[in-house]
Amino acid sequence: xxxxxxxxxxxxxxxxxxxxxxxxxxxxxxxxxxxxxxxxxxxxxxxxxxxxxxxxxxxxxxxxxxxxxxxxxxxxxxxxxxxxxxxxxxxxxxxxxxxxxxxxxxxxxxxxxxxxxxxxxxxxxxxxxxxxxxxxxxxxxxxxxxxxxxxxxxxxxxxxxxxxxxxxxxxxxxxxxxxxxxxxxxxxxxxxxxxxxxxxxxxxxxxxxxxxxxxxxxxxxxxxxxxxxxxxxxxxxxxxxxxxxxxxxxxxxxxxxxxxxxxxxxxxxxxxxxxxxxxxxxxxxxxxxxxxxxxxxxxxxxxxxxxxxxxxxxxxxxxxxxxxxxxxxxxxxxxxxxxxxxxxxxxxxxxxxxxxxxxxxxxxxx
Amino acid sequence: xxxxxxxxxxxxxxxxxxxxxxxxxxxxxxxxxxxxxxxxxxxxxxxxxxxxxxxxxxxxxxxxxxxxxxxxxxxxxxxxxxxxxxxxxxxxxxxxxxxxxxxxxxxxxxxxxxxxxxxxxxxxxxxxxxxxxxxxxxxxxxxxxxxxxxxxxxxxxxxxxxxxxxxxxxxxxxxxxxxxxxxxxxxxxxxxxxxxxxxxxxxxxxxxxxxxxxxxxxxxxxxxxxxxxxxxxxxxxxxxxxxxxxxxxxxxxxxxxxxxxxxxxxxxxxxxxxxxxxxxxxxxxxxxxxxxxxxxxxxxxxxxxxxxxxxxxxxxxxxxxxxxxxxxxxxxxxxxxxxxxxxxxxxxxxxxxxxxxxxxxxxxxx
Numbered sequence: 001x002x003x004x005x006x007x008x009x010x011x012x013x014x015x016x017x018x019x020x021x022x023x024x025x026x027x028x029x030x031x032x033x034x035x036x037x038x039x040x041x042x043x044x045x046x047x048x049x050x051x052x053x054x055x056x057x058x059x060x061x062x063x064x065x066x067x068x069x070x071x072x073x074x075x076x077x078x079x080x081x082x083x084x085x086x087x088x089x090x091x092x093x094x095x096x097x098x099x100x101x102x103x104x105x106x107x108x109x110x111x112x113x114x115x116x117x118x119x120x121x122x123x124x125x126x127x128x129x130x131x132x133x134x135x136x137x138x139x140x141x142x143x144x145x146x147x148x149x150x151x152x153x154x155x156x157x158x159x160x161x162x163x164x165x166x167x168x169x170x171x172x173x174x175x176x177x178x179x180x181x182x183x184x185x186x187x188x189x190x191x192x193x194x195x196x197x198x199x200x201x202x203x204x205x206x207x208x209x210x211x212x213x214x215x216x217x218x219x220x221x222x223x224x225x226x227x228x229x230x231x232x233x234x235x236x237x238x239x240x241x242x243x244x245x246x247x248x249x250x251x252x253x254x255x256x257x258x259x260x261x262x263x264x265x266x267x268x269x270x271x272x273x274x275x276x277x278x279x280x281x282x283x284x285x286x287x288x289x290x291x292x293x294x295x296x297x298x299x300x301x302x303x304x305x306x307x308x309x310x311x312x313x314x315x316x317x318x319x320x321x322x323x324x325x326x327x328x329x330x331x332x333x334x335x336x337x338x339x340x341x342x343x344x345x346x347x348x349x350x351x352x353x354x355x356x357x358x359x360x361x362x363x364x365x366x
Numbered sequence: 367x368x369x370x371x372x373x374x375x376x377x378x379x380x381x382x383x384x385x386x387x388x389x390x391x392x393x394x395x396x397x398x399x400x401x402x403x404x405x406x407x408x409x410x411x412x413x414x415x416x417x418x419x420x421x422x423x424x425x426x427x428x429x430x431x432x433x434x435x436x437x438x439x440x441x442x443x444x445x446x447x448x449x450x451x452x453x454x455x456x457x458x459x460x461x462x463x464x465x466x467x468x469x470x471x472x473x474x475x476x477x478x479x480x481x482x483x484x485x486x487x488x489x490x491x492x493x494x495x496x497x498x499x500x501x502x503x504x505x506x507x508x509x510x511x512x513x514x515x516x517x518x519x520x521x522x523x524x525x526x527x528x529x530x531x532x533x534x535x536x537x538x539x540x541x542x543x544x545x546x547x548x549x550x551x552x553x554x555x556x557x558x559x560x561x562x563x564x565x566x567x568x569x570x571x572x573x574x575x576x577x578x579x580x581x582x583x584x585x586x587x588x589x590x591x592x593x594x595x596x597x598x599x600x601x602x603x604x605x606x607x608x609x610x611x612x613x614x615x616x617x618x619x620x621x622x623x624x625x626x627x628x629x630x631x632x633x634x635x636x637x638x639x640x641x642x643x644x645x646x647x648x649x650x651x652x653x654x655x656x657x658x659x660x661x662x663x664x665x666x667x668x669x670x671x672x673x674x675x676x677x678x679x680x681x682x683x684x685x686x687x688x689x690x691x692x693x694x695x696x697x698x699x700x701x702x703x704x705x706x707x708x709x710x711x712x713x714x715x716x717x718x719x720x721x722x723x724x725x726x727x728x729x730x731x732x
Contacts, residue, residue, distance in 0.1 A: 004399030008406040011613055019393050019401050026389035027382070033370030033693065035385050037572045037618065040374040040694050073439040073574060074595055077609035081593030111594055201610055206403045208439060208574040208612025225591040227447030228477055229440055243443035244567055246574025246612065247377055252403065325399065328406050 002325035005350035053254035084115035085226035094145035102153030152182035159300035205253035289362035307337035368691035371716035419620030450481035451592035460511035468519030518548035525666035571619035655728035673703035
């Protein structure tokens with residue numbers, strides 16, 4: 001049977017070991033006689049799963065003690081409203097600064113306008129979202145309520161290669177970061193950010209779980225219209241158990257965190273991700289048959305959009321890729337072409353198989 | 367090995383057949399080479415799972431064609447805000463009527479006050495929430511924005527045995543129903559309600575999925591502050607795919623729906639649930655060792671709170687129950703005592719085992 005490699009942008013490939021353990025434990029978790037899905041979230045069994053998941057994530061990202069880790073629902077699109085609803089209560093008239101780097105930050109800008117005054121401090125629109133605007137070109141607002149960036153644009157395939165310093169230009173505004181599609185793929189210094197959030201369905205686990213890492217002094221500033229179930233302070237005060245959390249998704253995320261630790265943690269994953277991305281980009285840069293349009297120093301290690309120069313071959317490319325076990329390579333409809341998402345759980349062998357297939361396809365159709 | 371019966375109030379027991387199928391399909395769903403967790407929500411494979419789940423739920427509840435079935439996130443507590451945010455845009459000054467029947471409707475009342483004027487049209491507080499106030503005693507508001515009821519109170523163990531008529535007293539206000547903890551356990555006429563919602567983690571599937579069934583003409587009346595990701599009209603227009611849905615939870619829910627159909631559907635489940643509840647309540651009424659305090663015609667078929675007359679025996683009761691494979695019987699902290707939740711997936715044998723244990727425990731400690 002052909003080995004399957006799944007390049008979906010999310011929900012995305014999970015480590016096989018994690019799925020095997022989940023299957024083995026499905027009917028009876030650790031001799032409890034229950035599936036994790038059947039456990040009361042307030043029982044000792046699930047509490048141990050929740051505590052381990054939070055602690056392992058804290059270890060993996062070296063989250064400082066003055067940051068809370070919250071497990072939420074609603075995904076990145078939900079968080080686009082939940083972030084301003086949680087931060088705008090203190091100074092509702094203050095301006096929210098955004099850096100517009102692609103599809104996801106664009107959605108965040110649109111949604112935030114419901115809850116405050118919005119200023120786009122820099123935009124890569126003129127480049128067709130193939131660059132990250134350099135920090136020097138950002139036109140930040142003094143006394144901004146906060147500054148929002150998306151450090152990896154899943155659809156456009158651009159990624160921040162730096163942690164921006166914004167304090168001097170904003171009088172110390174909090175930096176809010178959507179890390180949905182590259183969290184845990186590279187080392188970060190959490191203390192350089194103030195709020196980090198992300199949907200789980202790329203590098204963490206199943207869709208339906210959202211992670212937020214929030215500096216404690218930013219809790220308690222919600223707008224009056226913020227639903228209790230999405231109020232970070234209420235969620236933090238209740239250990240992410242104010243409403244019933246997505247227990248099974250948290251369990252799978254916990255298994256992924258354990259798997260990451262066995263792989264050597266985020267530093268080791270980053271080295272693997274650099275090697276995987278290099279293999280694919282080097283090939284793309286070596287051929288005229290395919291093309292990646294992102295500026296080299298803004299390229300994402302996670303999401304690699306590319307185009308066949310002859311787009312009339314797209315359908316046959318996708319069909320032959322699928323026949324070779326290379327799944328979900330179709331690009332996002334707003335960009336077109338192809339996209340290979342090569343998250344943590346994608347092994348080097350998957351990228352090698354993709355490049356080999358692309359070479360052979362190019363040879364046959366040149 | 368002792369057979370395990372899990373009486374958790376939620377997340378709760380699931381049909382063993384469903385868990386077995388989920389385990390078997392975990393690494394490779396229907397020859398796709400992917401786990402359901404790894405599938406793009408927009409791919410053909412997951413779309414077929416989503417479509418089947420929606421269609422099966424529509425069949426099971428005979429949902430009329432002018433109602434949309436929405437798959438959401440945020441649970442019942444989330445919906446306490448999401449309901450008024452979706453319904454109050456048309457007439458923000460109108461009054462929301464509530465029937466206060468216990469813990470859950472109490473939480474709904476508190477949260478709704480953020481979004482509109484609230485009137486408690488009837489309350490069972492004086493009885494300690496052991497009754498459902500008869501319809502004749504409701505003091506409804508003419509031209510109410512909507513009327514909110516919770517037809518099964520998970521914590522207090524009371525359940526509506528009737529579908530209230532409210533049109534005449536309210537000039538046709540919509541009737542909104544929280545059915546979280548008894549949906550699919552008894553036959554209902556959906557057309558007698560206007561919005562039905564519920565968290566999945568009792569009779570449907572894993573925590574993290576919320577179901578809403580909304581009459582179509584009620585879509586599009588959201589408040590400006592309603593987050594897009596929780597705006598029913600946007601969710602309906604996007605087939606519950608505006609943001610990435612909780613795909614694995616939807617898959618499990620779909621397997622539960624298929625299981626329900628194999629059991630003979632809701633009508634057959636209702637007969638089983640009547641028999642299970644009768645066995646337990648009949649025993650409780652026959653003994654002085656235990657007590658259920660709910661008025662007989664308001665008793666829930668799903669959640670049966672009970673007390674040992676000698677509460678000093680609580681700890682040993684729970685320990686011995688667990689040793690006999692009877693799990694998660696501790697009552698909610700706000701009520702105390704014990705609680706047996708006997709949802710669809712609890713077989714008659716589980717209730718028989720519970721009653722036998724209770725009889726033996728009473729004999730030994732009388």
